[in-house]
Amino acid sequence: MPQPTPQHPDQPQPGLDPALQQALDDLADATGRPPEALARDAVARYLEEAGAPVRAAAERLAVAHAELLRRLGE
Numbered sequence: 001m002p003q004p005t006p007q008h009p010d011q012p013q014p015g016l017d018p019a020l021q022q023a024l025d026d027l028a029d030a031t032g033r034p035p036e037a038l039a040r041d042a043v044a045r046y047l048e049e050a051g052a053p054v055r056a057a058a059e060r061l062a063v064a065h066a067e068l069l070r071r072l073g074e
Helices: 018-031 035-064 066-074
Strands: none
Touching: 018 035, 035 066
């Protein structure tokens, strides 16, 4: 996956309101990690957590309709 172009450290992250940007910058300073890395990790974690119920529902539907799906695949 291509890495985003680095931004100047004082440049706000796209889509973040000032309070959220400040909290991200503070956490970056406290942890010694770049804000971009923290944001990337947070988005990945959110997508994993938010996607879990969707994957579970898809699995339930696949199991419930396995025979139909098998016949459609023939």
